[in-house]
Amino acid sequence: MGIGRTASQKCSALAIAAALVCATPASAAPAGWAKASDLVRSGLVIGAVGIPAADRDWRGAEQDAIAMAVAGGATAALKYAIHERRPDGSDDNSFPSGHTSISFAAAAGLEQRFGWKVGIPAHLAAAFVGLARVKADKHYWHDVLVGAAIGEAAGLLLVDKHRNRGKPPIGAGLRIAF
Numbered sequence: 001m002g003i004g005r006t007a008s009q010k011c012s013a014l015a016i017a018a019a020l021v022c023a024t025p026a027s028a029a030p031a032g033w034a035k036a037s038d039l040v041r042s043g044l045v046i047g048a049v050g051i052p053a054a055d056r057d058w059r060g061a062e063q064d065a066i067a068m069a070v071a072g073g074a075t076a077a078l079k080y081a082i083h084e085r086r087p088d089g090s091d092d093n094s095f096p097s098g099h100t101s102i103s104f105a106a107a108a109g110l111e112q113r114f115g116w117k118v119g120i121p122a123h124l125a126a127a128f129v130g131l132a133r134v135k136a137d138k139h140y141w142h143d144v145l146v147g148a149a150i151g152e153a154a155g156l157l158l159v160d161k162h163r164n165r166g167k168p169p170i171g172a173g174l175r176i177a178f
Contacts, residue, residue: 030135030136030138033135033136034132037129038099040103040132041103044107044126045068045102047110048064048065048105048107048110051113052064052113057113057162060159060160060162063159063160064106064113064159066158067108067155067157067158067159068102068105068151068154070158071101071105071150074101074150074154086138087140088136088137094138095139095143096146097147098147100126100129100143100144101148101154104148104149104151105151105152107123107125107126107151107152108159112156112159113161114162126148127148130148
């Protein structure tokens, strides 16, 4: 017997609330934006593997992990070849954005497995990661756009559309009320 809908909804609500609370320092300074991008990217990675796994969709979890690894590998190869200085001057690994490529691979994989009702919020979170990387002075806009394209391509090409796309994942009907 799996996790009950009520328990999974509570876990999902807590995860979303924690991500929103942790992202609020982003308005303060570049370090806050960097931390927020780390947290949201990590949430997308965990969600891309964890949501299919919670549904016992092992193939989806595996494909999402592979898509993120390929996006990360392609990004690392380009960073090694291009050596663009970051806006903050900290190193020459600016192009393309790894945070953004992995976030978009996760979002595209989630959309492939669960459809637009999961894909749109995941893509909005991935777009936030890209924005936060620019606000943190870690990337230029073109770094983020190319990272997003790499991740989106990896997710769309390497993750199969799930045969039960109409069935939302556990906790997808989540509602937060105050």
